[in-house]
Amino acid sequence: MTQHQLQDTIARYSQQLKKHPCFREAIRHHYDSLLVTYKKQPLFYKTILQSSRFHVVLALLCFHYGDRKAVLADIKEFCVKMELTSLNTVNSLVTLLRITGRMSLEKSEDDRRVLLYNPSVKGLNETRSYMQISIPSLKMLLPESVLSIHALDDNNTFENFFRRSANLLFDEVILSRLVPNSAMFVDKDAGHIIILRIYLMAAQSEDGKWWLRPNYNKTAKDLSVSRMHLRRIVNCGIMAGLFSEDSAGVLEIHNGFMEMAESYFGFYFSFILYGLNIDPTNV
Template identity: 30%
Template sequence: MCVSSLKWALDHSARVLERHGEFECSIRAHYAILLVPYSKRPFFYKTALKFNRLMVSFTLLSEYFSKPAPLLSDVKAFCVARGFCSRNSLESIFLLFRALGFMKVAGHPDDSRFRVFSPSAQACHEVRSMLNSVVQPLGPMCPSEAQVQRMSELDDRAFLALYFKGFATLLSNKLTIDVLLPECDWLVNRDAGHMLMLAIYNDACSLDCQGASFRTSSYLSLATRLSVSKTHVIRLVQEGVEKGCFKVHSKTQLEVLPPFVKLVRRFMAYSFAITLQSIELGQASKI
């Protein structure tokens, strides 16, 4: 499938999913499912879910599950070229993954100049837990997609192999959210940004909300729930005010404006569409 066809399929899926009657419930389900592993290891997840860091992890797994001899140097070159991280930052991330027992690195069997890598069982379980937060809510919106319904039957490695063989195609063709929806960067490319975005959205918007509404939780309660500082939350809000997404009426009252609602809905629509497309492409690669 050519890039333009893939892009059309993603855009079409995103539009269809956003109009689905279960879409709002699926957003809330995504947040609730992801909050479970996040709450157990908040200081790890608030950084791991930062978009560029997440893309480093997804690049590693895409490389591993789509190539017979995944090279760490290829991952580095790709991530630097895409602007996900600098080389020094990547080395730090790789060292952290090895220290946490998430990644094993060894010399290439045929050329000692190169290093190959593999994810540990623990890493596969952690990533599967994260991906469950988009795969499971996708089920009610795609009841006729047999492979989506069967994902829960797979073990961790089979689950990730199917997903990342498909995601690798989207990644290599620059069909990730940073390209499809660059205006979301200020929200998701910060510590705990993904979860803060959804917490504010869920808190302020009723299931049938399409316009402006008010957040009911305090900055402190949001910060405590997601293990970030109150100042961190306030900075996100201030940037949102500058972008026309929020309006601050007092120290305790934040109005969530339609541009924010629209942005979050588009972000989640693309997230679900990318997941669906990855599963479909992964399944097609097995045929």
């Protein structure tokens, strides 16, 4: 499929999911499950749950399981060419993955100047566990589908997920580029879970408006980020017209943010379904 066809497919999946009456509940389940995993290794997950680094990891796995040889230099060239991130960020992330035992590097037997990479058992097990977080939410939205709660335990399903995801990545179907105003959140450390937290903790008043009294100290502690980091993200949202703030620090969460968050997670779930080769419009 062309890039346009892939985007249309993902958008069609997303619209189907968002119509489900349990969509918000599915997002909450995703958040609750993710937070449990996040708190086990907060410094690692706050780093990975930043869009550019997340896509570097995705590229590493797509190359590894795809037809392309897993040459480290190719990954660096690809990520920079696609404007996913800078070369320095790729280098830093590769170093992090290597020294934490999630990836190994070795010289090619054909050309000793060429470095090949391999995800470790630890790295692949963590990837599988992270992906598993979303499966119950998807099952909630597609109870009649063939999707199994244990689908990712099957190695063929796991490997094919990245082969299919490569179709999206290599044709530049990038989540944050599909959802306007999402990048200001997900391009920051822990951005994925920060969107979730704001969306789910906002309370709706009788007039239909959404409000949030942020607890910066608790959120900073829970997510292992600084209060300043959170404040900068909120300020970006205010400048973009997604929030407004009164003199007491209470945020009005405008409909633009709520719609953006729902669109983002509709697409997020749809990317996973595409990788699993499940069409939610044909269940």
